[in-house]
Amino acid sequence: MAAKYKSKIWYPCSQMKDFEDTPPIKIARGKGVFLYDTKGKRYFDAISSWWVNLFGHSNPDLNRVLKKQIDRLEHVILAGCTHEPAIKLADELTNAAPKGLTKVFYADNGSSAVEVALKMSFQYWRQTARTRKIFVALRGGYHGETVGALSLGGMALYRKVFEPLLIDVKYADAPKCTDCPYGLNKESCAAECLSSLEDCVRLAGAANVSAVIVEPLIQCANGMNMYPPAYLKKLKSFCLKENVHLIADEIAVGFGRTGRLFACEHAGISPDFLCLSKGITGGYMPFSAVLTGDRIYDAFYADYATGKAFLHSHSYTGNPLACVLALEVLRKFNEENVLETLKERISVMSNCLEEISLLKNVRNTRQTGFVAAFDLVNGRNGSPYDTKLRIGRKAALSMTKSGYLMRPLGDTLYLMPPLITPTKVLLDWKKAMIKVLRKLN
Ligand SMILES: Cc1ncc(COP(=O)(O)O)c(C=O)c1O
Numbered sequence: 001m002a003a004k005y006k007s008k009i010w011y012p013c014s015q016m017k018d019f020e021d022t023p024p025i026k027i028a029r030g031k032g033v034f035l036y037d038t039k040g041k042r043y044f045d046a047i048s049s050w051w052v053n054l055f056g057h058s059n060p061d062l063n064r065v066l067k068k069q070i071d072r073l074e075h076v077i078l079a080g081c082t083h084e085p086a087i088k089l090a091d092e093l094t095n096a097a098p099k100g101l102t103k104v105f106y107a108d109n110g111s112s113a114v115e116v117a118l119k120m121s122f123q124y125w126r127q128t129a130r131t132r133k134i135f136v137a138l139r140g141g142y143h144g145e146t147v148g149a150l151s152l153g154g155m156a157l158y159r160k161v162f163e164p165l166l167i168d169v170k171y172a173d174a175p176k177c178t179d180c181p182y183g184l185n186k187e188s189c190a191a192e193c194l195s196s197l198e199d200c201v202r203l204a205g206a207a208n209v210s211a212v213i214v215e216p217l218i219q220c221a222n223g224m225n226m227y228p229p230a231y232l233k234k235l236k237s238f239c240l241k242e243n244v245h246l247i248a249d250e251i252a253v254g255f256g257r258t259g260r261l262f263a264c265e266h267a268g269i270s271p272d273f274l275c276l277s278k279g280i281t282g283g284y285m286p287f288s289a290v291l292t293g294d295r296i297y298d299a300f301y302a303d304y305a306t307g308k309a310f311l312h313s314h315s316y317t318g319n320p321l322a323c324v325l326a327l328e329v330l331r332k333f334n335e336e337n338v339l340e341t342l343k344e345r346i347s348v349m350s351n352c353l354e355e356i357s358l359l360k361n362v363r364n365t366r367q368t369g370f371v372a373a374f375d376l377v378n379g380r381n382g383s384p385y386d387t388k389l390r391i392g393r394k395a396a397l398s399m400t401k402s403g404y405l406m407r408p409l410g411d412t413l414y415l416m417p418p419l420i421t422p423t424k425v426l427l428d429w430k431k432a433m434i435k436v437l438r439k440l441n
Contacts, residue, residue: 022397025405030057033421035405043405044425046417051220051252053283053418055332062282062328069324078106078318085323092330093289096261098270101291105310106318110251110277111144113288114213117273118148119312120296121211121245127308128299132210135167136200136244138174142221143213143249152213155222170204172197174219175227178364178375189227191234201242211245211272216263217368220252223412224373226366229267236269245272251288255279255329256339256419259346259369272296280322282329283418287322338419346370348423349415352430359437373414376440385411391440398436404429 002020010016011024028038033056035043045053055062069085076083090104105120107113118135125132137143139154150159151166154174159166173196177185182192201209216232219225239246248271253263256279260266264274273296277288302308316322332338346369353372357365361379366372376391377384385391392408399406406413415429 025400032056032058033418033425041403043400043403044417044421044429046399046404046406046415046429048279048416048418049283050278051257051416052278052281054255054279054329054420055282056418056420057283059282061332062284062325065324065328066284066321069321073320075316075319075321079313083318083320083323085320085327086318089289089323089326089330092327093276093291096330096333097274097291098262098264100270100293101274102294103292103297105290105292105312107288107290108314108316108319108322109144109286109288110275111146111149112314113251113275113277113290114143114149114152114247114249115146116290116312117213117247117249117275117292118152118211120290120292120300120310121247121273123310124245124296124299125210130207132208132244133168134204134209135169136197136204136209136212137169137171138197138214138219139171140174140219140222140225141213141215141249142219143215144251170200170209172200174222174225175231176225177227178225178366186228189230191228191231194231194234194238197235198238201238201244206242206244209242209244211247212239213247213249215249215251216253217258217266218253218263218371220371220416221409223375223409224366224371224414226368226371226373232264232267232269236267236271239272247271247273247275249275251275251277253371256333256342257369257371257416259339259342261333261339280329281325282332284325285319285322286316287319287326289326342370342419345419345421345423345426348426352415352426352433355430356433356437359434361437361440370419371414371416373409373412376411376413376437379440387411395436395440398439399432402432402436404432 005016005019026038027035029036033045035045093104094102105116107116135152137152137154141154143149143152151169153159154171175193248264250263254276274291281287300308300310349372350367353365353367356362361377363375363377365374392411396406396408
């Protein structure tokens with residue numbers, strides 16, 4: 001019997017017992033796309049440290065603005081006070097975001113941003129028309145772990161234990177492009193599969209539905225389930241027609257991951273609420289923002305006694321350190337040709353994926369922008385592995401051992417590295433990945 005893993009830290013999203021044979025890697029420092037452990041071993045951060053890092057670790061520009069701000073103002077309450085970085089960032093975010101998103105509400109992590117959108121949508125209907133208690137979401141969706149955000153998520157893995165505690169959410173089938181029931185492909189997609197969501201809203205009665213929430217283009221936690229912009233376009237029209245809010249959760253896919261600054265841009269749509277976090281500070285600090293439009297904002301604007309104010313807050317709302325980092329992130333996108341340069345890397349990633357797709361134990365290679373994924377199957381008969389074998393974990397651990405930090409999503413492996421990853425590093429990753437996959441069976 002292995003000795004019980006001793007730790008005073010209760011690690012997130014982990015079975016602590018797993019650490020008996022694979023304790024957490026103690027990271028001492030980071031530079032660029034690499035992390036270094038306390039023994040000096042180097043790891044390529046192939047998962048952008050939980051999808052947050054955009055411009056590498058210890059980025060000189062981000063370090064500079066952070067150091068400068070720290071000597072000026074580290075934090076101040078954002079109720080009754082304001083500050084230049086928050087004001088400027090609201091300007092920059094609304095300029096960069098899809099049309100009509102004119103107001104910014106700050107929070108301090110992804111789940112909180114989802115809570116904000118959920119509560120704003122709910123309160124809007126309650127004070128402009130009548131209470132709408134139902135939210136509609138996609139099966140397999142992931143929106144965070146706080147109770148409201150967890151309720152919107154459609155992954156049994158996270159919600160099962162808490163089911164009795166969750167709010168009323170109706171689920172529709174998510175697009176499943178790796179096995180399209182309509183036999184269509186990305187180019188010919190007419191988003192026929194939206195009918196599941198349409199039925200769901202109509203069954204609940206559109207007048208009872210507060211909002212529909214989706215992760216635009218990629219359900220990341222759901223094994224990187226990717227779908228084309230056509231679905232988003234049709235969804236936006238449907239929400240407009242039925243008069244229900246659309247919440248776009250771009251917490252994971254925003255800030256360049258899909259090849260555009262925001263994933264909604266691919267579909268040319270503007271949601272009623274846009275939730276942003278993770279990459280917003282380049283992966284430096286917990287921070288988030290919810291963007292919405294004048295119609296929503298104006299419904300809360302009234303004398304205090306009406307009770308119409310949005311009385312939601314977090315202590316670290318609009319933290320100045322996070323704001324200057326977010327401003328620097330946007331400056332880099334604006335001035336450093338980030339998305340143009342990314343095009344070549346996206347194409348190299350695509351070539352890597354093509355080579356990997358030739359292996360017998362790989363299925364459903366897929367890519368959206370700078371995110372690539374594939375599923376592991378038994379190379380002998382092409383069938384999925386028994387989940388108890390935890391093959392994805394095994395493969396990811398082998399990669400990590402070889403110096404490529406990965407974390408599986410079940411038996412799906414993915415690559416979602418910082419946007420500045422050099423093509424040489426992508427090619428090295430591919431070589432190592434193929435070696436590991438060949439050894440799997
Ligand atoms: C799409 C999406 N929404 C919300 C969240 C929750 O963000 P956080 O972990 O910062 O609470 C995540 C986190 O992975 C996410 O991927």
